[in-house]
Amino acid sequence: MPVTPIAIGSDHAGLELKEHLKELLRSLGFEPVDYGTKDDCSVDYPDFGEKVSYAVSSGEVSRGILICGTGLGMSIVANKFPGVRATLCHDEYTARMSREHNDSNILVLGGRVIEKDRAISIVKIWLETPFEGGRHSRRLEKIKIIEQRLLNGS
Numbered sequence: 001m002p003v004t005p006i007a008i009g010s011d012h013a014g015l016e017l018k019e020h021l022k023e024l025l026r027s028l029g030f031e032p033v034d035y036g037t038k039d040d041c042s043v044d045y046p047d048f049g050e051k052v053s054y055a056v057s058s059g060e061v062s063r064g065i066l067i068c069g070t071g072l073g074m075s076i077v078a079n080k081f082p083g084v085r086a087t088l089c090h091d092e093y094t095a096r097m098s099r100e101h102n103d104s105n106i107l108v109l110g111g112r113v114i115e116k117d118r119a120i121s122i123v124k125i126w127l128e129t130p131f132e133g134g135r136h137s138r139r140l141e142k143i144k145i146i147e148q149r150l151l152n153g154s
Helices: 012-027 045-057 074-079 092-100 118-130 135-151
Strands: 003-012 032-035 064-068 086-088 106-110
Touching: 003 045, 012 032, 012 064, 012 118, 032 106, 032 118, 045 064, 045 074, 045 106, 064 074, 074 106, 086 092, 092 118, 106 118, 118 135
Parallel strands: 003 032, 003 064, 064 106, 086 106
Antiparallel strands: none
């Protein structure tokens, strides 16, 4: 059975949680593609958010996970990329809704604001929850149209 790749990246504030989540992902049948950072030296989150977001936006991988101190910075970076629907989740409910209603393709977590056990639960729910479709598809299509207008400069 082929292993599904999933992009993952963090800055220094998310490094510890990223390493724990890589183990979890492997146990769930995913192959984490680690875009860094590799150590706890201070780095700039946009550098790593860009790499993961590009991998998802370009179709290299279908999903990604980003982690910084609060998750706020990575969310801003990720949502600059066409086709990316990055969602910052702090609990199981937001993780479920981000998939059911928003078809989130990048999960963003705050390494300094969320406990490891809760992050594990959020990741599991995010990976297992399907997109509901229906009325939500219409809304995502409207977002896609807005994105296209902006990309075309109109």
